[in-house]
Structures are given as C-alpha cells and as structure tokens.
Amino acid sequence: MADPMRIRAQAAGDKATVRVLMAHEMETGQRKDAAGKSIPAWYIQEVTAQLNGKTVLTAQWGPSVAKNPFLQFNVKGAKAGDKIGVAWVDNKGDKRTDETTVS
Amino acid sequence: MHTRREMLTRSAQVAGMLAALGMLPGVAQAQTARYNTAAFDAKTMADLMKALGGAAPVESKDVTITGPDIAENGAVVPVGAATSLPGVKRLLLLVEKNPAMLSAMFDVSEAVEPNFSTRVKMGQSSNVFAVAMMADGKVLYAAKEVKVTLGGCGG
Amino acid sequence: MRSTPTAQAVLTLLAACMAAAPTVAQQKSAADGIAEYRAMLADGNPAELFEAKGEDLWKKKRGPKNASLEQCDLGKGPGVVKGAFVELPRYFADTSRVQDLESRLLTCMERLQGFDPVAISKTAFGQGEQLTMEGLTAWISAESRGLKFNLPQAHADERKTFELGKRAFFYRGGPYDFSCASCHGQPDKRIRLQDLPDLTKNPGNGIGFAAWPAYRVSSGEMWSMQRRLNDCFRQQRFPYPGYASDVTIALGVYMGVNAKGAESIAPALKR
Numbered sequence: 169m170a171d172p173m174r175i176r177a178q179a180a181g182d183k184a185t186v187r188v189l190m191a192h193e194m195e196t197g198q199r200k201d202a203a204g205k206s207i208p209a210w211y212i213q214e215v216t217a218q219l220n221g222k223t224v225l226t227a228q229w230g231p232s233v234a235k236n237p238f239l240q241f242n243v244k245g246a247k248a249g250d251k252i253g254v255a256w257v258d259n260k261g262d263k264r265t266d267e268t269t270v271s
Numbered sequence: 272m273h274t275r276r277e278m279l280t281r282s283a284q285v286a287g288m289l290a291a292l293g294m295l296p297g298v299a300q301a302q303t304a305r306y307n308t309a310a311f312d313a314k315t316m317a318d319l320m321k322a323l324g325g326a327a328p329v330e331s332k333d334v335t336i337t338g339p340d341i342a343e344n345g346a347v348v349p350v351g352a353a354t355s356l357p358g359v360k361r362l363l364l365l366v367e368k369n370p371a372m373l374s375a376m377f378d379v380s381e382a383v384e385p386n387f388s389t390r391v392k393m394g395q396s397s398n399v400f401a402v403a404m405m406a407d408g409k410v411l412y413a414a415k416e417v418k419v420t421l422g423g424c425g426g
Numbered sequence: 427m428r429s430t431p432t433a434q435a436v437l438t439l440l441a442a443c444m445a446a447a448p449t450v451a452q453q454k455s456a457a458d459g460i461a462e463y464r465a466m467l468a469d470g471n472p473a474e475l476f477e478a479k480g481e482d483l484w485k486k487k488r489g490p491k492n493a494s495l496e497q498c499d500l501g502k503g504p505g506v507v508k509g510a511f512v513e514l515p516r517y518f519a520d521t522s523r524v525q526d527l528e529s530r531l532l533t534c535m536e537r538l539q540g541f542d543p544v545a546i547s548k549t550a551f552g553q554g555e556q557l558t559m560e561g562l563t564a565w566i567s568a569e570s571r572g573l574k575f576n577l578p579q580a581h582a583d584e585r586k587t588f589e590l591g592k593r594a595f596f597y598r599g600g601p602y603d604f605s606c607a608s609c610h611g612q613p614d615k616r617i618r619l620q621d622l623p624d625l626t627k628n629p630g631n632g633i634g635f636a637a638w639p640a641y642r643v644s645s646g647e648m649w650s651m652q653r654r655l656n657d658c659f660r661q662q663r664f665p666y667p668g669y670a671s672d673v674t675i676a677l678g679v680y681m682g683v684n685a686k687g688a689e690s691i692a693p694a695l696k697r
Contacts, residue, residue, distance in 0.1 A: 224382035341459035
C-alpha cells in the first residue's frame with residue numbers, strides 16, 4: 169500500500185481549508201534511466217475528497233502534476249470536528265485513502 | 272496592454288487547445304465518467320491551433336491564474352486556478368509548452384469553492400492557463416507567463 | 427501595465443546582467459521573484475512525508491535484534507530527541523569520538539538493532555537503509571525546528587575537531603583547486619540564482635548549516651547533511667567522502683560552531 173498522505177483541514181468562518189501532501193513519484197514516462205531505458209509513466213489520475221463521507225470534489229490529474237503532489241481547496245460549510253477524507257487512484261490502479269478531522 | 276488582435280490570437284490558441292482536448296462544450300465528444308486519456312494526451316500547440324470549434328474561449332478578469340513570475344526550478348511550480356463567478360463546472364490548469372498541456376482538471380461541486388492550488392512540472396518557461404468551463408457553455412480563461420530558470424522534467 | 431517581454435528576451439537579459447555588472451533594478455526583480463516563489467512553496471513541504479516516516483522508524487522494532495531506536499542517545503540522554511539536533515556534532519563518551527547525527531544513528535542502529543553500519547555506509551543514497559536515514563534525519567531535525575544551534579565545545583576532542591574542520595574547509599585540491607571556501611568563504615556570492623552562504627561565520631537563521639536536511643524539489647529527494655556534503659565534494663571534483671567519515675563530521679563541527687545562535691529550519695525546502 170502506498171505511503172500515507174498528510175492532510176490538514178482548518179476551519180475558518182463558513183468553510184474549511186484543506187491542504188494535502190501526497191507521497192507519489194508522479195513519473196511522466198518521458199524520462200530515461202542511466203542505462204537509457206524509459207522510466208514508465210506512474211502518476212495519480214483521480215483524486216476525490218469527502219466531507220463526512222459525502223464526495224465534495226473529484227479531479228483528474230496528468231503526469232505533469234509535480235512529484236509528491238500538494239493540493240489545496242476549500243470545503244464550504246465544513247466546521248471543526250467534521251471528517252475530511254482524500255483518496256487517489258493512479259494509472260497502475262494503486263490507491264490510497266486518508267482522513268483527518270477539521271480543526 | 273493586449274491589442275484586440277493579440278486577444279483574438281490568444282482566444283484562438285485556447286480554443287485550439289480545448290478543441291484538441293475534446294472539451295469544448297457544443298462539440299460532440301465521447302465523454303466517459305472515467306479518466307479522459309485523450310484530454311491528457313493532447314500535444315503540441317501547433318497541432319491544437321489548427322483545430323477550432325465550439326465557443327471561443329474568452330479571456331476574463333473573473334478567472335484567476337496564480338503562480339510565481341519566476342520559478343527557481345520547473346520541477347515544482349505552485350499554481351492556482353480560481354473564479355469568482357457562479358455556475359462554473361470545471362477548472363483546468365494548462366501549461367502551454369509542456370509535452371501534454373493539460374495538467375489537472377477539477378470538477379466543481381456546490382460543496383467546494385472554485386479555487387484550487389497545486390504544483391505542476393514545467394519543462395521550460397511558458398504561459399500557464401486557468402480555464403473555467405461554465406454551466407451555460409461559456410469558456411473563460413486567464414493566462415500568466417511563468418519563467419523557469421531550470422526545466423523540471425529532466426530529473 | 428507593462429507589456430511582458432518574451433521569456434527568451436528576459437533570460438538573455440538576466441544572463442547579460444549576471445555577466446556584466448548588474449543594475450540594481452534587474453538584480454532586485456530576479457531576487458524578489460525567487461523569494462516570492464519560495465514563499466509560495468513554504469506551506470506544504472514534502473519533507474513532512476519523510477518526517478512521518480522517520481518518526482515511525484524511530485519507534486518501530488527493526489533489525490536482527492528486533493528493537494526500536496527509542497533508547498538511542500543523541501547527546502541529551504537515551505531517547506531524548508527534542509533539542510538534540512542543534513547540539514550535533516558533539517563528543518560521545520560511549521564511542522570516545524565526536525559524531526554527527528548520521529554517524530550517531532549508525533551507532534544506535536548497530537548497537538540497539540544489530541544493523542551493519544559499514545553496509546549502510548556503502549549503500550547508495552536513496553536506497554535500502556539510506557531511506558531509513560532520510561526519514562530519521564528529517565524527523566529528528568524537525569524535533570528541533572526553531573531552536574538555535576548550540577554545539578558544545580567543552581570537550582578537548584570537540585575543539586580539536588573544530589580545528590580539523592576549519593582546515594578541511596580551506597583545503598584546496600582537486601583538478602580545479604577548489605575548497606569549500608571557494609564558494610562559501612565570503613559573503614554576497616551567488617551561483618546563477620542561488621545565494622551562497624558564508625559558512626565561515628553565522629550566515630543567519632535558517633541559512634547554510636541551519637537549512638539542512640532539506641527536501642530538494644529539483645530531484646524530489648530528501649537530503650541530509652551527509653548527502654549535501656557528498657554533493658559538495660562532487661561539485662569540487664573531489665573524491666567522494668566516506669559516509670559519516672571523520673572529515674564530514676569535522677566540517678559539520680566547523681560549520682555548526684560558526685552557526686551558533688542561528689535558528690534551525692530543518693527540514694527545509696530547497697531548489
């Protein structure tokens with residue numbers, strides 16, 4: 169299973185700002201290794217976020233998103249104590265889901 | 272200050288890009304709920320500028336592209352796409368001179384603000400676009416030039 | 427609103443400015459731009475991912491002895507991690523030598539967990555137990571974030587190692603006759619757009635010695651001080667130093683003592 173994400177969710181007024189760090193190589197498939205062989209593409213393709221179990225965000229990413237991706241978004245109506253979940257799926261079918269509580 | 276010609280050229284560029292990505296509203300396309308490979312495979316600007324279709328994207332002050340003027344390293348360039356307008360369905364981040372221009376595509380639900388920040392790889396100095404696809408079919412964009420001192424794709 | 431010049435024109439301009447005596451206006455705008463870029467990245471340092479790993483690795487039972495590192499003495503007593511980073515390198519009675527963080531971790535991994543420190547030293551960066559070192563150094567330095575460097579010099583060996591480090595710092599060699607001082611021996615120098623801190627004195631909070639370990643965005647790798655020094659030697663066209671070898675520890679003492687009072691920002695974010 170992939171390494172855990174770091175998710176921080178902070179309530180401010182009528183929304184919560186969510187900041188996520190994901191552990192992923194985000195390999196474009198354009199690079200070659202020292203021997204000259206192409207390093208295969210390996211990158212997160214789908215990202216979703218949930219507020220208390222209900223999906224609030226879906227996104228599709230390409231390989232040009234940076235390695236160890238960072239994502240920031242604001243969830244309306246989220247308040248302290250709510251649960252924010254973030255999930256990703258990559259092009260190999262690997263997945264990761266992590267959760268945090270809004271502070 | 273943009274001349275009208277520059278603006279039209281810019282609009283044509285963005286229209287071309289979106290057409291090639293298969294994402295202009297009004298243009299028949301096979302959209303699946305799953306990963307849009309064609310969109311993320313779209314390649315050169317030259318190819319894209321030929322194809323025009325659907326509503327021409329219009330530069331809009333109500334769409335914001337945030338990013339640094341100069342990136343020390345193209346491997347990690349912080350960018351953000353946002354719009355103050357209601358009724359936006361999707362926000363896209365494009366890097367004009369990357370091998371495949373579409374970096375990320377966010378579906379905007381009622382539950383999130385149309386404001387996303389992430390970090391992209393840029394192979395070289397390039398324009399970065401935030402594109403807002405509206406529910407009424409309009410496509411709006413903002414552009415920013417980001418200079419990269421060292422390309423971020425070579426490792 | 428000014429019209430923006432093409433990227434090529436700007437880079438040509440920047441290059442010309444760096445070659446000749448730069449005008450203040452050009453210099454400021456590039457430097458401001460870089461500062462803005464760094465500020466935009468400050469929140470959300472991927473080093474946090476390595477910190478999380480490091481904490482796990484400290485607490486996890488591992489190695490032939492199936493033990494954790496929680497009894498490891500980093501200079502402030504067994505298991506005391508907070509504040510240890512800003513007092514390293516220092517003398518350790520149980521090994522009778524001055525050791526830096528990586529060297530001390532090798533000692534603990536050997537004695538507590540049964541790992542082979544020679545094998546780890548020979549492992550290439552970014553592989554095997556070197557990944558463990560990346561995580562551990564990231565977390566341990568994070569536990570001293572914001573604290574000021576205060577390396578002890580009470581022990582005679584600590585002072586001797588400082589002098590050795592100073593000598594190593596100014597030692598010129600290799601095909602280009604470089605020393606550490608070639609780049610880091612005077613203030614206000616720069617390579618392309620990277621400022622070169624003067625390491626013969628305290629270059630300021632979060633600068634130089636106070637900025638490593640760091641996550642390097644250019645390669646997406648977590649670099650400890652040992653890796654940073656290894657790469658400095660490479661750039662000087664010196665032979666690679668041994669991992670956690672005496673010369674690297676001595677250089678750490680020299681830089682760390684010079685940085686006394688500087689706040690550590692490790693693990694930091696670097697180009």
